[in-house]
Amino acid sequence: MMGNTKKVFKWFSITQYKQEEEYLSSMHRNGWKFTKVVFPGLYFFEKCEPENVAYRLDYNQEGIANKAEYVQMFSDCGWEYLFDFVGYSYFCKASDEADTHDEIFCDDESRLDMMKRVYRGRIIPLVILFFCIILPQFTMNVFGYGGGSIVQDILSVTFLVLGILYLSLFCIFTVQFHQYEKKIHPEDEQVKWKYAGIYFAIIACALVFGGAVCFKFSSDYNISDRENGFVIETERLNKTVVKEFDLKKGDVVEVTHQGDTGSWYVRIGKSDEEPIFYGNTYDEFERFSVEIQEDGTYQIVCKGRNAKGNIEFKIK
Amino acid sequence: MDAHIKKVYVPMTETGFYILLCLKEPDHGYGIVQKVKELTNGDIVLAPGTMYGSLSKMEKDGLICFQRAEDKRKIYLITDLGKEVLEIEMQRIDRLYRNMKEMR
Numbered sequence: 451m452m453g454n455t456k457k458v459f460k461w462f463s464i465t466q467y468k469q470e471e472e473y474l475s476s477m478h479r480n481g482w483k484f485t486k487v488v489f490p491g492l493y494f495f496e497k498c499e500p501e502n503v504a505y506r507l508d509y510n511q512e513g514i515a516n517k518a519e520y521v522q523m524f525s526d527c528g529w530e531y532l533f534d535f536v537g538y539s540y541f542c543k544a545s546d547e548a549d550t551h552d553e554i555f556c557d558d559e560s561r562l563d564m565m566k567r568v569y570r571g572r573i574i575p576l577v578i579l580f581f582c583i584i585l586p587q588f589t590m591n592v593f594g595y596g597g598g599s600i601v602q603d604i605l606s607v608t609f610l611v612l613g614i615l616y617l618s619l620f621c622i623f624t625v626q627f628h629q630y631e632k633k634i635h636p637e638d639e640q641v642k643w644k645y646a647g648i649y650f651a652i653i654a655c656a657l658v659f660g661g662a663v664c665f666k667f668s669s670d671y672n673i674s675d676r677e678n679g680f681v682i683e684t685e686r687l688n689k690t691v692v693k694e695f696d697l698k699k700g701d702v703v704e705v706t707h708q709g710d711t712g713s714w715y716v717r718i719g720k721s722d723e724e725p726i727f728y729g730n731t732y733d734e735f736e737r738f739s740v741e742i743q744e745d746g747t748y749q750i751v752c753k754g755r756n757a758k759g760n761i762e763f764k765i766k
Numbered sequence: 767m768d769a770h771i772k773k774v775y776v777p778m779t780e781t782g783f784y785i786l787l788c789l790k791e792p793d794h795g796y797g798i799v800q801k802v803k804e805l806t807n808g809d810i811v812l813a814p815g816t817m818y819g820s821l822s823k824m825e826k827d828g829l830i831c832f833q834r835a836e837d838k839r840k841i842y843l844i845t846d847l848g849k850e851v852l853e854i855e856m857q858r859i860d861r862l863y864r865n866m867k868e869m870r
Contacts, residue, residue: 508815512822520818522838526796527814554815559779563819 456495464572465623467507474505487535504545504552507538509568562630580616592662624648679764687754701742704764712757721749775851786852794839
């Protein structure tokens with residue numbers, strides 16, 4: 451039947467189980483019963499009588515491994531087991547406003563234990579992935595390995611976005627974790643040091659990312675004017691260099707390039723007219739010359755992207 | 767008793783205390799929930815996530831042991847180590863209670 455089911459795409463991060471619980475309860479209050487969820491976050495609902503139903507998520511891999519007795523414990527306490535989804539088990543229970551027993555954890559200690567299980571099951575694999583793949587890949591992309599190609603840039607940006615996402619997730623989770631643990635052990639020195647260490651590590655990673663980005667887009671170059679021309683020597687060029695020359699018909703601009711990595715763009719022409727030469731390269735232009743057909747003021751535009759090497763412009 | 771047990775269970779949560787107290791007799795999780803409800807006139811209702819997590823943690827740490835299963839419910843009993851921890855906790859609460867009486 452039309453209109454009796456509803457699909458909603460919602461994304462809750464690993465740490466947002468509270469928001470997810472509230473969302474499911476509010477849907478049920480509005481007459482939409484939660485029926486299933488599929489990867490990556492498509493929630494299915496079915497029309498029903500509006501009711502107050504508490505939804506709760508537990509994360510207990512041991513419970514999933516011993517499903518029968520795990521579910522039995524919850525159903526004895528009045529909770530209906532729905533299903534498991536990526537390590538989380540979903541439970542629900544009809545509740546009225548006065549019902550104070552609509553929590554599946556009755557103390558902070560056991561709630562913290564659940565967060566520790568999420569941490570071990572979900573966050574540690576992410577941390578490993580972060581340190582073994584994202585961080586090294588990102589720095590490798592930035593600091594060389596033929597840098598400058600479009601593919602490389604896309605990879606760099608992808609790893610940068612992933613890295614920022616990961617770091618924010620770690621941050622959110624650490625803050626949540628810290629708040630609970632502070633509540634339970636307010637004066638524990640060990641806890642303070644542990645979190646100081648974690649925050650420090652997150653900041654250090656952020657600095658590595660930030661430093662790498664600054665480095666990637668910085669330039670280190672030297673322009674020297676020669677008789678009838680100029681030379682650009684670069685360690686790393688991410689800028690556009692523009693030089694103007696008054697040229698006559700019959701002059702020849704000779705370009706000699708010794709490249710190492712990165713890409714170069716060269717444009718020669720009058721400032722507001724079609725260029726008489728335009729070219730780019732990922733490795734070497736080699737040597738080439740452009741003959742001037744018309745008197746006038748010409749701009750030589752040289753742009754580098756992560757470029758390393760020397761380029762010489764000589765006018766004859 | 768090793769440092770880990772001491773750190774985790776001394777002092778212990780109300781939930782942990784009631785579990786050990788009830789498991790002087792073999793019982794399953796829900797049995798404990800009901801017993802505690804009775805003992806506290808319905809004030810304390812232990813929640814299933816807390817119960818399941820605590821029981822498996824205590825079993826792993828050797829404070830309680832699995833006896834048998836009955837209708838998909840695991841029946842546990844306190845161990846010697848569990849009794850030792852409970853005794854320490856009872857003395858602590860005893861002292862707390864005595865001091866409270868004196869200072870009132």
